[in-house]
Amino acid sequence: MGRSGRAVLGRAVKGQWRGVAFGSALGMAHQAGEALVPVLIGVVVDQAIARGDLGALLRWLAALAVVYLALSFGFRFGARAGERAAEQAAHALRVALVRRVLDPGGGAGNGRPPGALTSIATEDARRAGAVNMALMSAVSALAGLLVGAVALLRVSVPLGLTVLAGTPVLLWLGHLLSKPLEHRSEAEQERAAHASGVAADLVAGLRVLKGIGAEAAAVARYRRTSRDSLAATLRATRAEALQNGVVLALTGGFIAVVALVGGRLAAQGDISLGQLVSAVGLALFLLGPLETFSWVNAEFAQGRASAARIAEVLAAPPAVVPGGRPLPVPVRGAVRLRGVTYGGLRDLDLDVAAGDTLGVAATDPADAAALLRCLGRRSDPDSGTVELDGVPLRDLSPADLRTAILVAAHDADLFAGTLRANVTAGLRDDAGTPHGGDVTVVEGAAGVPIPDAPRPAAEAAADPGRAMEAAADLGRAMEAAAADEVARALPDGLDSLVGEHGRSLSGGQRQRVALARALAADRPVLVLHDPTTAVDAVTEARIAAGIRDLRRGRTTILVTTSPALLAIADHVVLLDRGRITGSAPHADLLRDDITYRTAVLA
Template identity: 65%
Template structure:
């Protein structure tokens, strides 16, 4: 039974196969270039034979003209071969980046689990680039092989011993080069893993810079990054040493091989087995062979790094989906939400009914309960037991795209994007969406009034040009503008002052009137505008009533929302 190929090899095969036209064109043109390069010593030898040995001026001029034509041909062949190879390399890397982005953003999720954003970015840039470079390496390998083959044939025609020496010695050198590339492949994989980890931690620290400064944890963060960065540097230096060692040993072996070719050719010329012109050609060919053999050293290094990066890409592309794609659809959306015996993580046997058009608050004593609940509602994960139903249909039966357009989860740590403030609000809004009403209801109109260009003010990546409270208001406006039939909001007002929070609560109640809304929050101002509130304690529903009554009658509730 044939052993299955490693996943990384499949990534390499598809990356190169997708660019086979450019690889083939580059390879053919590279073959022409190397053939011309191999013929140059022969033509020089013929020119010397005719002009110097035979004294034939006409023959000398003729062979010099032929030499000039060959130079022009090999020059253009090299130029267009390099262009085709580089195009194949860049295009393959681009397609891999698209595949990685598609996989990371796939509705089924799973690819980003246990991976920092910086790690994924490193995989989509550096690893994709290294795998793409394999296409260029193949073009170079085809070209170099042709140069070696033509050189061997020419040497065989001059002298069988010389030709056999090249034909037998070259495969041995290539095999040794392949063996020497194995340590580089292992160390390159480690280098990329640690570099990706360092990038991920750096991105994490930059994202949380304000928080770190606020709690005075800059020194601890710097120490952590310094340690991880040092690990990455150590791995990079080990990979560089492995590459330098490989290149050095291969260069030494190549030099010894070419010295042997030159010695054998010299002895044959001294015995009269080959002419002066043939000796010049043989020595020039021996020098020419340095190029193809050196290129094989580079090709081996590129292939080693490409295989290591392909394995990392395969891990992301082959990551298991967090949830399965459903095939069902809702004929009509009313907005009824129901949890039946839901158990997931810290939650166990949670039962809850939210009627269409109702506004329900959910208070959690433990924030982990809120996170688990949101994971199930958003279908980032499926419950261990029980089910979540939308209008009587289990979420697991619905297509993810339709589900997330119908049931919108606006999480607490929602990010903004580069673009204007208005573009951020309109990000998920349809043509008839209540954008202006959403801006007013969320209190974002106050933010607009403080910005230099109003709603057209540019927002930097992740909204870092805005304060925490401003970001929350814009994020809430974006969620409200989406006008989803069912909206779940998680702590949308933790970074605003009490007055703004009350205004946001009133605007939310007015704008979402008649639409199903779930507020997962411990904010008294927001809970005051709900129709009823459910209290989750130790993973179960322990109380459900109006906010005012729960405040007066339930100690655990009062502690959760007022403490």
């Protein structure tokens, strides 16, 4: 996809050129038929009515009926082809945007809230795709204009020349008038996207806002944002109204000039009555194509503004560049950091043996977040290396890496669907394809499963043995995460719907379901970040034992300050001020290191 707004529009039109060409051909036929109607009416006046010839009248009326049928067919199916091209182009842009946002290399969402990206993928994609319909309409209107001008030339050369000389001037003025609209339309879409982003953030955090009594502040913030968006929309609407009004006035004046010239010619006897009727009818017909050009200019202006915003997302550089080396086969799970500097981390050295469970207690949450980003390769360290089985992560593709390392973030999202679908979202079949019962997934830039296309239910039942094994794995993961209690508490068990973002569940239930999903994915290396902060102490102890038993022999890194989780680790390190300042079993660090004791027991 192109890296500029012009290239985005070019690709949108090129990808639908057959539909645009077909629609344009039918639209040209429609406009040509519309232009021929006043010509035929003039012929009827001269050949039949003026002579009182009934037979000629019937013949020409039949010809007029055929023209009406042809132009009606052309309009119906031409508009259908144009709308289809516009919708398909918009869909292709949406797919390209979603693919870019979900690219394992990341980087597309930097500085943009989810609501803004949604606005770009919906409204901006629609406006850019609509350029296909506008282009088809422009070609059709141009054909009608040319046919009308030729017809006028046959009636009178001065009339035809008037039209041919005035039309380019009107088109040029319309293009100049569309420039302010383009700039204001871009600002309108930018403010609308920002308002959508703020609204999405407020809705997602509604429970928190109510809990701290910040509803009034949230409403005030959205009101200000909404007013800014409204002001930008009004400015764009005023610019569009001004353009339409001025172009309509110019067009009306132009048509009046054509009618005046035709009337003078008829008064002088240079043209017949029927030709005068045709000339006036053609002058009125020309109003339609010229108004279409005004609309086309507005559509192109808005399409260019939207295409520029789409191009910014598509051309955003990736956060990490894919490497060319394959994953080690098999993946043993040894992780090593050497001299890693990133964020608050300073020359960090860390070794995790294959199959070990390592606890990492960070005194600063920002340091924990930086470590997680490096381990999941959401970002590459400023200096130093992170290795998996001796292979630097920089040399691996992020998509391949996340089949070996799963970083389960503290704030992992759940998706609209069943409890079963959410837990099995990270499972993979023998070919390495992700699947999840009634939902299949790919992994986003953060290693979080993202729903994709549905898979047939028959596929799950194709191999009964495999289905039983998968059910057993699911049960073990649910039990280890204490999510089996969540399933028992819901009316339909695993088939219960959890709602968007799992809002029908409590915070502790959501956390356990997300943990069960991470455990069910069964990656060689699993990194868990504070997976039990919203559960009670008894449940936390059960989860700690479940993680220990389920992950025995597979590399697990627990980034947490939970004593229950750190107690199951083979080894614990203290991350303080960006460096490892302590390394020992949990009990020894509790006894000997006051900083560790403060971080864990405070």
